[in-house]
Amino acid sequence: MQKSPTIGIVGGGIAGLVSAYYLSQKVARSKIPHLRILLFERSSRFGGWIQTEQLEKKYDSHIFEHGPRTLRLHTGFSSLDNHSTINTLKLLEQLNIFNEQFCPIEKTSASFKNRLIYYNKKLINLNDLSLIFGGKPLRYPPIFYILYEYFSEKGRFTVQDETIKSFIYRRFGHIFAEDIVEYLLDPLIKGIYAGSVTDLSARSVFKKLFNLEQRYGSITGGLLKTRKDKQNENSIHFLFDDLNLNDYSTLLNKYSIYYLHDGLEILIKILIKYLQSLSNIELKFNQTIKKIQFFHNEKNSIEILTQSNEKYHIDHLISAIPSYELANYFDNKQYEILQKQLNQIPFVNMIVINLLYEKKDIFPLEAFGYLIPSREQSHLLGVLFDSCIRQKSDKNKHGSQLTVMMGGAWFDQLRLGQCTDEQLMHIVMNELKKQMDLNEKPLFYSISRLNKAIPNYIVGHDDNLDDIYALIRRYNLPLTLVGNSYRGIGVNDVIFDARLEIEYLNLETMKRKHLTIDCPNSPLKWCETKEIAQACDVIEQCETFVWTTRMETNRVNLSIYYETLCPDSRQFITTQVWNTYQSILDIVNITFIPYGNARELYRPETKLYQFYCQHGAEECYENLIHTCVLNFYPKSEQHMPFIYCMESIEGNVETVAIQCAQKSTIDFDQITACTHSRLGNQLQHAYAIQTENLQPSHQYVPWITLNGEHTDDIQKQAEKDLIGLICNSYKGSDPPVQCKRNL
Numbered sequence: 001m002q003k004s005p006t007i008g009i010v011g012g013g014i015a016g017l018v019s020a021y022y023l024s025q026k027v028a029r030s031k032i033p034h035l036r037i038l039l040f041e042r043s044s045r046f047g048g049w050i051q052t053e054q055l056e057k058k059y060d061s062h063i064f065e066h067g068p069r070t071l072r073l074h075t076g077f078s079s080l081d082n083h084s085t086i087n088t089l090k091l092l093e094q095l096n097i098f099n100e101q102f103c104p105i106e107k108t109s110a111s112f113k114n115r116l117i118y119y120n121k122k123l124i125n126l127n128d129l130s131l132i133f134g135g136k137p138l139r140y141p142p143i144f145y146i147l148y149e150y151f152s153e154k155g156r157f158t159v160q161d162e163t164i165k166s167f168i169y170r171r172f173g174h175i176f177a178e179d180i181v182e183y184l185l186d187p188l189i190k191g192i193y194a195g196s197v198t199d200l201s202a203r204s205v206f207k208k209l210f211n212l213e214q215r216y217g218s219i220t221g222g223l224l225k226t227r228k229d230k231q232n233e234n235s236i237h238f239l240f241d242d243l244n245l246n247d248y249s250t251l252l253n254k255y256s257i258y259y260l261h262d263g264l265e266i267l268i269k270i271l272i273k274y275l276q277s278l279s280n281i282e283l284k285f286n287q288t289i290k291k292i293q294f295f296h297n298e299k300n301s302i303e304i305l306t307q308s309n310e311k312y313h314i315d316h317l318i319s320a321i322p323s324y325e326l327a328n329y330f331d332n333k334q335y336e337i338l339q340k341q342l343n344q345i346p347f348v349n350m351i352v353i354n355l356l357y358e359k360k361d362i363f364p365l366e367a368f369g370y371l372i373p374s375r376e377q378s379h380l381l382g383v384l385f386d387s388c389i390r391q392k393s394d395k396n397k398h399g400s401q402l403t404v405m406m407g408g409a410w411f412d413q414l415r416l417g418q419c420t421d422e423q424l425m426h427i428v429m430n431e432l433k434k435q436m437d438l439n440e441k442p443l444f445y446s447i448s449r450l451n452k453a454i455p456n457y458i459v460g461h462d463d464n465l466d467d468i469y470a471l472i473r474r475y476n477l478p479l480t481l482v483g484n485s486y487r488g489i490g491v492n493d494v495i496f497d498a499r500l501e502i503e504y505l506n507l508e509t510m511k512r513k514h515l516t517i518d519c520p521n522s523p524l525k526w527c528e529t530k531e532i533a534q535a536c537d538v539i540e541q542c543e544t545f546v547w548t549t550r551m552e553t554n555r556v557n558l559s560i561y562y563e564t565l566c567p568d569s570r571q572f573i574t575t576q577v578w579n580t581y582q583s584i585l586d587i588v589n590i591t592f593i594p595y596g597n598a599r600e601l602y603r604p605e606t607k608l609y610q611f612y613c614q615h616g617a618e619e620c621y622e623n624l625i626h627t628c629v630l631n632f633y634p635k636s637e638q639h640m641p642f643i644y645c646m647e648s649i650e651g652n653v654e655t656v657a658i659q660c661a662q663k664s665t666i667d668f669d670q671i672t673a674c675t676h677s678r679l680g681n682q683l684q685h686a687y688a689i690q691t692e693n694l695q696p697s698h699q700y701v702p703w704i705t706l707n708g709e710h711t712d713d714i715q716k717q718a719e720k721d722l723i724g725l726i727c728n729s730y731k732g733s734d735p736p737v738q739c740k741r742n743l
């Protein structure tokens with residue numbers, strides 16, 4: 001008998017909708033067609049901050065975007081690869097809106113390249129190199145900055161996190177940092193986070209640059225060393241084989257950003273239409289949630305109580321609301337710390353003013369827009385030249401359009417919350433007159449006050465996230481976090497992150513919770529599975545007399561000699577070994593030896609071994625991470641999910657390791673300490689010896705031994721059907737049910 005497992009999603013913004021979308025696809029692939037998905041949105045519309053207003057005909061049907069309007073085709077500052085970018089393109093294709101809606105902007109076009117700043121009461125173009133050499137806004141030639149950074153003291157492995165300002169001052173020194181911070185990074189950070197360089201985290205916002213410094217000792221040195229690796233980036237994502245970068249390389253090389261012809265909200269509308277066509281999804285508008293209660297019972301279920309006192313029982317909750325809103329639902333004292341950690345992510349208020357002018361050419365030059373450094377003391381953060389950006393779609397329309405952004409981290413200081421619309425417009429008109437020499441009155445305008453619109457990843461954000469995940473694990477909460485509060489604020493990041501999170505959801509356990517199993521008549525079957533044993537109330541007896549006996553006497557010993565970045569090793573671990581782990585772990589000991597074709601050299605001066613790996617320094621580092629994890633987490637249940645995760649995801653090793661540690665129960669601080677210690681070095685050396693002592697010597701990786709033996713036959717069978725191989729080698733009289741199916 002089977003009741004329907006149910007997943008609840010709270011929040012009907014882009015994160016909630018794409019979570020429902022990817023979940024529906026996962027359900028269709030899996031064998032749980034009865035799984036129900038409930039999506040709760042408190043307002044009467046879906047889409048969150050993504051909102052497109054279509055103006056009347058008398059305004060030439062211009063569109064006003066009240067939130068995001070362009071999407072990235074390049075990696076951006078925090079993303080480490082192009083997968084999130086490709087993923088959104090795939091989504092547009094899957095929803096059949098790519099061909100009619102996708103409007104890319106060429107990298108060479110003025111409306112992308114020309115990014116201006118308001119400097120010394122003038123608009124200057126950062127793309128105009130002569131300006132930089134002419135001493136604006138950088139006082140010295142750029143090569144001075146680069147050389148200083150390259151030779152400045154290495155901060156390797158010393159800094160946990162710091163503000164963007166302190167990072168730049170540490171790397172470039174006082175003489176050079178001032179220009180970079182005041183006139184480049186201050187406006188840039190305003191133009192993405194509406195935040196301040198004195199608050200935001202270098203580690204979270206400039207992930208790539210921060211990691212390069214931590215790894216290679218300097219940003220420039222790191223960039224030089226990793227230039228070669230970039231060529232290998234055109235790969236397929238390990239979890240999602242539809243994300244083949246090669247399919248899109250021409251497009252990514254040519255274009256920089258894109259917008260959707262009818263505005264970004266078309267993506268929301270099409271998603272809703274698709275979700276409404278599915279029978280197992282219910283989209284619930286106007287549903288304010290009063291309470292979410294987690295029950296720590298056998299089923300670990302959740303109760304959602306709405307304002308209208310309706311109750312919903314669900315098995316898993318996907319939170320697609322901002323972190324501070326989720327925090328409110330944890331009103332039980334028990335979750336006080338989790339509530340506090342969620343509340344530690346600050347959000348800033350924005351005022352977005354769209355303006356339509358009658359005249360066609362109101363812009364000083366064709367550009368993306370301009371940003372205003374804090375030193376210039378303006379009430380505005382920046383101005384977007386929408387007509388330049390949407391040139392292709394709006395070429396036959398009259399007039400011109402721009403958007404003014406206000407608020408962010410300076411919202412309270414400038415008392416913008418107290419301004420009436422008239423006062424805001426007065427400020428805007430004055431500033432545009434001063435900055436753009438724009439004296440015209442707009443034909444039409446629209447003011448949006450976006451409360452707590454953009455999360456600011458302040459210093460310690462990544463550590464805070466670690467704590468949040470550790471608490472969710474400690475309380476054993478069936479909870480998934482998606483949305484821009486956590487791991488990226490761009491639309492691409494939010495969509496891709498939701499897809500990853502859904503991929504990691506284990507629907508099987510949800511299904512099992514809903515199976516009502518009757519105890520079979522024959523006692524021979526009582527210990528076949530945990531669920532049957534539970535139904536027969538003989539768990540303890542099975543553990544003592546059947547399952548442990550299997551464990552002690554007849555277990556098959558499987559050893560995998562591998563290297564972490566080798567594609568064949570990764571393929572083997574993420575398919576054959578992972579399936580084996582998931583189904584027949586109680587008859588096999590799985591041992592990992594992460595070394596493979598590496599070589600070692602003893603350095604008497606340091607009394608340490610130096611390792612050289614087939615796939616370079618990155619691989620040596622990942623081998624070492626695996627080595628340390630295997631040492632501190634010796635049980636398969638402890639290290640296998642981490643190893644599987646790391647071997648599944650491509651990208652910067654440290655970032656992936658942190659991400660995977662968060663998802664499993666690994667304390668990454670402990671592992672980092674080990675990788676930098678003599679202990680880590682000794683453990684890696686032990687694996688080198690173990691690999692070098694193999695009889696016969698290994699000739700390739702992964703190299704498999706079964707009960708200490710390697711033959712071509714064992715290798716071939718292992719690569720083809722590892723479960724079958726282990727089941728056949730198992731000598732116990734009570735093979736698990738999965739083997740019976742296999743034999």
Ligand SMILES: C=Cc1c2[nH]c(c1C)Cc1[nH]c(c(CCC(=O)O)c1C)Cc1[nH]c(c(C)c1CCC(=O)O)Cc1[nH]c(c(C)c1C=C)C2
Binds near residue numbers: 071076116368383493
């Ligand atoms: C003036 C304020 C803002 C402007 N846009 C935003 C704010 C707060 C919001 C915003 N802009 C970007 C993102 C991230 C998108 C993503 O990663 O997918 C967000 C949330 C993109 C962006 N905008 C600028 C830059 C350099 C970037 C990074 C990626 C890219 O190159 O597209 C610069 C910029 N933003 C604004 C202006 C006027 C401006 C430059 C002239 C407005």
